Amino acid sequence: MAILEIKNVSKFFGGLAANSNVSFSVEEGTIMGLIGPNGAGKTTLFNCITGYYPPSKGEVLFDGRRMNGLQPDKVCKLGMVRTWQKVRPLAKLSVVDNVMVGALARTSSLKTAREMAMEQLKVVRMEHRADFLAGGLPIGERKKLEVARALATQPKLLLLDEVMGGLNPAESEEIIGLILDIKKHGLTQMVIEHDMKAIMRISDRIVVLTSGEKLTEGTPQEVVSNQDVIDAYLGESHA
């Protein structure tokens, strides 16, 4: 069953079409990869899905419900949460307090929220950092904190925006393991990523965007062997 359906979504900024007529759907329990060159409109699409921008045209259906015009907080309450390409830690709060803010979307008790937060910190293997200030973490841990905080809101669909960007190979490997772990728990994910090897490994299906339009969609194998994708994005070496 499709948990997320994107139907002919367009987003215009003045005369510029950041997204035009993008349609695809994400099946429950799978990982959808979203790739494309810089400026292809990947993050804009995330913003349209999660309520930061209203789509100019088309509609977004989540769990069969029309999401257009809903604010991000409402989107989160309904079970869809995103992380940020440029990480946004709540710098002056401790790591566990950051994650608690996410958990408080589901409970009003600080005690329960703290327990939920510690659980998520275990998932990303950061329990030992619980009392550190979020602003003092290195980039690798900031990225994991983003994921833990998003998971603490108990989403049905997790949208990860370049969660491996800027990480070294070992850190990326850890994140890949984490994403696959999350999938095992049945959580649907949509992942924007530039690292082709990584996205090939984790995705069940991949959507390719260029200049705001959907170029193609398919399994990782189909996508890398597609001549248009090679021309637009991958270059000769992947052929």
Add this chain to the structure above:
Amino acid sequence: MNKTILKALIGLIVLAALLAVPRYVDSPYALHMMILLFLSVSQGQSWNILGGYAGQHSVGHAAYFGVGAYTTMMLMHAKQVVPWVGVWAGMAAVVVVALIIGSICFRLRGPYFVLASIAVAEIMRLSAINLTTLTNGAEGILATEIPAFKIGETVVTEFLTKVPFYYIGLFLALLTIAVTYWVQHSKLGYYFQAIREDQDAAHSLGIHIAVYKNIGLVISAVLTSLAGSFYGIYVGFVDPPTVLGLDVSVQIMLICIIGGMGTLWGPVLGSLILVPLSEALRSNMITDLLVKIGLVSVDSKVGVFLKENLAHAHVLLYGILVVLVILFMPDGLMGFVKKLAARRHREAV
């Protein structure tokens, strides 16, 4: 000894001492200083909830202070309404004002919000000057006769000495500290701080930004209005510049900036510094001190110069202090203390 028990013990001792002060201190001046201190704590703490925790740096808190003060004073002056009743009217009026201001200003962020908050307070000040039938305009309202609060024939409160004001002020300061403590240890506090640290991230985590900002504003404004009513009744006089002026807003902010924004004890610390300091500067204590320790003689040119000018320069000195604190302790005194404690902790480890 257990740290929490120690803290509770210190708290109890301080509280007992504060409660006992009027029994042993007769000097109206000393009581007056304490009342000013309590007033400052409650003002700073009220601002702290919105400015310190939620990060919405309002430079228009005079609006709430003044509306609270004016409402209570107008009712007392024109209708002989007892202040105990008048404060509730003040708070109700302030809630209305706050929600109107919030729904407009919270569409703006950062410096734009600051400018809007200044503008709103100025509108309030100008309204108070011009709505002469209600507010008596620039002349202000003088109401030194406080009607006694009677139930049947029994007089419950009279305000003949400073002592009742002392206890009310103390209660107000403790109330605002308690409210801040409660905010800090509840979902509200977490949501406020999330909004302060990163509004977009907070939004994505299920926080309805406008709702929580307005909750913060209403709590903050109601407490500020209580402080305003208290000030009005205590001084017995309100006019537009003293309760609605821009410097009132700035003064309220400074308590937190100097003490440490977004900390429970910051406004207390800030008040402990600013209240005596501004009093010392105003009453020329510094010149007296310099004379006493023999640095300058009263009759010398310098002495005469200082005596004549220093009192007038108190705003200037005050400004210099603020600049120094902001330069060297950007997180206020509480931030500075915490940093020192952390450093000592690191060295110990």
